[in-house]
Amino acid sequence: MPDNLHSPQRQLIELRMEHADLDSVIDRLSVTQPEDDLSLRRLKKRRLMLRDQIARLEVQLEPPEPA
Numbered sequence: 001m002p003d004n005l006h007s008p009q010r011q012l013i014e015l016r017m018e019h020a021d022l023d024s025v026i027d028r029l030s031v032t033q034p035e036d037d038l039s040l041r042r043l044k045k046r047r048l049m050l051r052d053q054i055a056r057l058e059v060q061l062e063p064p065e066p067a
Helices: 008-032 037-061
Strands: none
Touching: 008 037
16 A cells, blocks of 8 residues: 555646646636736746656656557
8 A cells, every 4th residue: 555655646646636736826826916927937837847747657657659
């Protein structure tokens, strides 16, 4: 069971959840404090990094089929 906590599938789920949470925060902040451009840029940069991590994990878990 402890091995399951650090499995790539578990990491992928956690990264997707964090990405979704950041989406919500970015949407909310852009409505409530649109003038806070620096915070929005930082959050968007973090969201992009998460998306890249998710893509890398997905390729590891499901490698592309040979042509």
